[in-house]
Amino acid sequence: xxxxxxxxxxxxxADDIHKGFYQPGERVxxxxxxxxxxxxxxxxxxxxxxxxxxxxxxxxxxxxxxxVHQTPALTAPTPPISRVEPPYAVTRSGIISEILSxxxxxxMMPLGAAVPSxxxxxxRALHQQMSKVTRFHSRQAYSYIFSPGYEPLRRQIAxxxxxxxxxxDPSEIVITNGCVEALQLCLRALTSPxxxxxxxxxxxxGLVQLCQLLGLKVIxxxxxxxxxxxxxxxxxxxEKWPIKALVVTTRAGNPMGATMSExxxxxxxxxxxxxxxxxxxxxxxxxxxFDPGRSKALxxxxxxxxxxxxxxxxKTISPGVRTGWVIAGKHQDTIEKLQTFTTLSACSVSQMxxxxxxxxxGYDRHLRYIRQEYRRNLSHFQLAVQxxxxxxxxxxxxxxxxxxxxxxxxxxxAQLLFTQALAHGISIAPGAVFSNSDQFNHxxxxxxxxxxxxxxxxxxxxxxxxAKGLLSKNRAVEKVDEEVA
Numbered sequence: 011x012x013x014x015x016x017x018x019x020x021x022x023x024a025d026d027i028h029k030g031f032y033q034p035g036e037r038v039x040x041x042x043x044x045x046x047x048x049x050x051x052x053x054x055x056x057x058x059x060x061x062x063x064x065x066x067x068x069x070x071x072x073x074x075x076x077x078v079h080q081t082p083a084l085t086a087p088t089p090p091i092s093r094v095e096p097p098y099a100v101t102r103s104g105i106i107s108e109i110l111s112x113x114x115x116x117x118m119m120p121l122g123a124a125v126p127s128x129x130x131x132x133x134r135a136l137h138q139q140m141s142k143v144t145r146f147h148s149r150q151a152y153s154y155i156f157s158p159g160y161e162p163l164r165r166q167i168a169x170x171x172x173x174x175x176x177x178x179d180p181s182e183i184v185i186t187n188g189c190v191e192a193l194q195l196c197l198r199a200l201t202s203p204x205x206x207x208x209x210x211x212x213x214x215x216g217l218v219q220l221c222q223l224l225g226l227k228v229i230x231x232x233x234x235x236x237x238x239x240x241x242x243x244x245x246x247x248x249e250k251w252p253i254k255a256l257v258v259t260t261r262a263g264n265p266m267g268a269t270m271s272e273x274x275x276x277x278x279x280x281x282x283x284x285x286x287x288x289x290x291x292x293x294x295x296x297x298x299x300f301d302p303g304r305s306k307a308l309x310x311x312x313x314x315x316x317x318x319x320x321x322x323x324x325k326t327i328s329p330g331v332r333t334g335w336v337i338a339g340k341h342q343d344t345i346e347k348l349q350t351f352t353t354l355s356a357c358s359v360s361q362m363x364x365x366x367x368x369x370x371x372g373y374d375r376h377l378r379y380i381r382q383e384y385r386r387n388l389s390h391f392q393l394a395v396q397x398x399x400x401x402x403x404x405x406x407x408x409x410x411x412x413x414x415x416x417x418x419x420x421x422x423x424a425q426l427l428f429t430q431a432l433a434h435g436i437s438i439a440p441g442a443v444f445s446n447s448d449q450f451n452h453x454x455x456x457x458x459x460x461x462x463x464x465x466x467x468x469x470x471x472x473x474x475x476x477a478k479g480l481l482s483k484n485r486a487v488e489k490v491d492e493e494v495a
Contacts, residue, residue, distance in 0.1 A: 090404075095445075126325060158346055162362075196255075211445055211449075257290045387462050
């Protein structure tokens with residue numbers, strides 16, 4: 011009960027700060043006063059204030075009390091909703107491979123691929139569980155664990171799905187080699203080469219590449235950086251084209267970080283169920299929502315077996331363990347057969363080690379830590395982009411995860427910025443790889459899952475200088491064209 015009280019108090023005070031009831035530099039109620047107002051102990055209030063400190067909202071001053079933290083205001087506008095594009099056969103993949111390759115280079119500032127720094131991963135705890143598994147359960151660990159996967163792990167995932175609002179049985183879960191395999195298995199079960207699927211626009215570049223490999227056509231549905239996929243545009247597209255499946259992320263989407271409200275999620279599931287169009291949900295950032303408990307996965311609203319749910323531990327525990335899962339409902343038998351006759355199974359050692367880690371009770375504590383760190387990092391990146399990038403730059407406000415979408419002014423070519431940044435030892439993800447159209451060529455995605463320090467700030471500053479240089483060149487060319495005309 012105490013933990014719920016301190017969370018409620020922290021959430022209410024945070025809302026008051028965001029609404030402007032307490033301005034930067036102003037003192038918030040004293041521990042004694044708030045304790046009396048709420049009828050709770052001093053310890054509960056102190057715990058709530060510690061939570062707000064971790065979120066960077068307040069700061070303690072010795073012998074004085076707690077004050078709203080004074081930070082520069084985030085005034086840069088958010089990018090506009092994307093526009094409607096007709097279906098395309100996917101053709102892009104080369105630059106994606108380059109981005110992934112650069113993320114492994116030790117001399118590169120890895121702001122391109124959405125890979126969390128090892129500093130934010132529970133590597134020591136994971137190593138301990140790996141050691142125990144290989145030492146005491148070597149016979150099973152070094153053998154196959156065929157689909158649907160290791161039962162203790164599936165049981166732990168079923169427990170965690172309750173936090174996402176979905177009640178599932180362990181028998182309904184299939185362990186995969188990360189979230190990408192989960193997505194691939196779903197699309198292979200639902201489609202054939204030449205079929206048309208719908209996705210957000212912009213969308214995760216791994217999905218773009220996957221559709222190319224499977225020979226699928228994609229129709230990109232306009233997506234708002236705040237509210238997510240446009241249901242109105244999706245309905246019109248479904249009326250016009252034979253869509254076989256929709257792939258969507260409703261919590262902290264990639265790359266724009268949009269989170270869809272529960273009301274809109276319900277409408278989405280109902281709309282797709284009525285049309286008989288299955289929905290593949292990619293919820294890989296779901297456990298990284300900054301206010302856990304205030305959002306649910308799309309699967310939570312699925313009463314008609316319409317949603318195939320995909321996720322993994324790549325963003326929270328380790329990308330290297332390659333441990334994901336899919337909840338496929340009536341398609342589970344097909345998913346298991348596809349997996350059995352392709353990859354056979356997910357890695358046994360990883361499955362057993364992750365299960366042991368989840369069982370020991372340290373995962374929730376770890377999640378609380380990285381949520382705070384990623385929230386703080388995103389704030390640092392947002393303010394730095396606002397400060398160093400050209401005037402007119404637009405940035406998103408994700409409510410979870412660790413990626414930031416940036417829209418550049420003046421038709422700046424983000425792919426050219428990508429090339430120039432490489433020369434300075436900085437990798438970014440240009441917007442062109444998140445769509446099969448050209449409408450995001452002036453955008454880029456930044457990985458904020460790296461420690462914020464002087465080196466990181468210097469990298470963002472360098473990107474800003476390069477972007478300003480490109481903008482100046484564009485304006486000079488435009489001026490010459492005007493004079494010639």
